[in-house]
Amino acid sequence: MTRHAAVAVACTGLTYAFGDTNAVDGLDLTVHEGEVFGLLGPNGAGKTTAIRCMTTLLPVPTGMVRVFGHDAADDRMAVRRLLGYVPQQLSADASLTGRENVALFARVFDVPRRERAARVGQALAAVGLTDAADRLVGTYSGGMVRRLELAQALVSAPRLLILDEPTIGLDPIARTGVWEHIGAVRAATGMTVLVTTHYMDEADQYCDRVGLMHHGRIRALGTPAELSEGLGARRRAEGAAGTASPPTLEDVFRDIAGSGLDESSGDFRDVRSTRRTARRVG
Ligand SMILES: Nc1ncnc2c1ncn2[C@@H]1O[C@H](COP(=O)(O)OP(=O)(O)OP(=O)(O)O)[C@@H](O)[C@H]1O
Structure with missing residues (x-):
C-alpha cells in the first residue's frame, strides 16, 4: 500500500440502531485500497x-458510507458491483457441486456468459479446489466450504472483498489454508480485504492494519505493531508491573474492551456461530 492509495471504504458517523440499541454508534473508519x-x-x-451497511444489505440511516467513492445509500448497485462478500452464515448449497455453486454466483453477478466457465475455473483454482470442484459440497470439510465461499465471492473479480469471521469454527490448519488463499489472491490482484475476526493471532499475522471496535465505534486503530508498542509505551510510562514482555494484540484488545469484553462475549452467540460453521463439516 502506498501513502497515496485510494480510499476503498469510508464510513463517517455511521449509526445503526436495533430498537433502543445503537449497534453501530458514530463509526468513523477508512480502509485504504x-x-x-x-x-x-x-x-x-x-x-x-x-459490514452489512457497507455491503448495502442494511440501509445507512445516519452518517455516510462510501465504497470507492460510491455512496452506499444512493448508489447501491454500483457498490454491490465492486464487492465480494463472505457472510458468517453458510452461503454454499450442499446439494450442488463446488463448480455449480460458483457458477450460480457468476450468473447472479452478471459475469458475461462467454467468460463464465473460465472465470469459475479460475476462482476454484485460486482457492485450491480444482480437484474437488465436481464433488457435492455436502462431502466437503469445513475448511473446504469456507474456501468455496471465498471462490463464490471472488468470481466477480471484486475490488473489495469483505469477510465476516472467515475462519470461525475451523481447525488451525484449515484457518491457515483460508488465509493463505486470501493472501495469494490479494497479491495477484491488489484487491482490498476487510475482515472481521475474533482470532487476535490471525489479525496480528495477516492484517496490515486493525481497528478495535467496542460499543459501536472504533476505539483503537493502527498496525498490530503500532497498537502493541503504544500499549507497551503507556505501561512503561505508568510504571506498570509485568512490563517485561511486550504486549500482544490480545492485551491491547483487553485494555480497550476491559470488563466489557467479558460482559459482552455472549457464550451463546459464540457457540451458535461456531456450530453454524461446524455443522458444515458434518
Ligand atoms: N437483527 C437484530 N435485531 C436486534 N438486535 C440485533 C440484531 N443484530 C444485531 N443486534 C444487536 O446489535 C449489536 C451489535 O451486533 P453485531 O452482530 O453487529 O455485533 P458483532 O460485533 O458482529 O458481534 P459478533 O462478533 O458476535 O458477530 C448487539 O447488541 C446485537 O445484539
Missing part, C-alpha cells in the same frame, strides 16, 4: 452490522 484491514471487537461490538 490494497490493504488487509481487520475489524476486531468482542461479540456485539457492531462489526457485522457495520
Whole structure:
C-alpha cells in the first residue's frame, strides 16, 4: 500500500440502531485500497452490522458510507458491483457441486456468459479446489466450504472483498489454508480485504492494519505493531508491573474492551456461530 492509495471504504458517523440499541454508534473508519484491514471487537461490538451497511444489505440511516467513492445509500448497485462478500452464515448449497455453486454466483453477478466457465475455473483454482470442484459440497470439510465461499465471492473479480469471521469454527490448519488463499489472491490482484475476526493471532499475522471496535465505534486503530508498542509505551510510562514482555494484540484488545469484553462475549452467540460453521463439516 502506498501513502497515496485510494480510499476503498469510508464510513463517517455511521449509526445503526436495533430498537433502543445503537449497534453501530458514530463509526468513523477508512480502509485504504490494497490493504488487509481487520475489524476486531468482542461479540456485539457492531462489526457485522457495520459490514452489512457497507455491503448495502442494511440501509445507512445516519452518517455516510462510501465504497470507492460510491455512496452506499444512493448508489447501491454500483457498490454491490465492486464487492465480494463472505457472510458468517453458510452461503454454499450442499446439494450442488463446488463448480455449480460458483457458477450460480457468476450468473447472479452478471459475469458475461462467454467468460463464465473460465472465470469459475479460475476462482476454484485460486482457492485450491480444482480437484474437488465436481464433488457435492455436502462431502466437503469445513475448511473446504469456507474456501468455496471465498471462490463464490471472488468470481466477480471484486475490488473489495469483505469477510465476516472467515475462519470461525475451523481447525488451525484449515484457518491457515483460508488465509493463505486470501493472501495469494490479494497479491495477484491488489484487491482490498476487510475482515472481521475474533482470532487476535490471525489479525496480528495477516492484517496490515486493525481497528478495535467496542460499543459501536472504533476505539483503537493502527498496525498490530503500532497498537502493541503504544500499549507497551503507556505501561512503561505508568510504571506498570509485568512490563517485561511486550504486549500482544490480545492485551491491547483487553485494555480497550476491559470488563466489557467479558460482559459482552455472549457464550451463546459464540457457540451458535461456531456450530453454524461446524455443522458444515458434518
Ligand atoms: N437483527 C437484530 N435485531 C436486534 N438486535 C440485533 C440484531 N443484530 C444485531 N443486534 C444487536 O446489535 C449489536 C451489535 O451486533 P453485531 O452482530 O453487529 O455485533 P458483532 O460485533 O458482529 O458481534 P459478533 O462478533 O458476535 O458477530 C448487539 O447488541 C446485537 O445484539
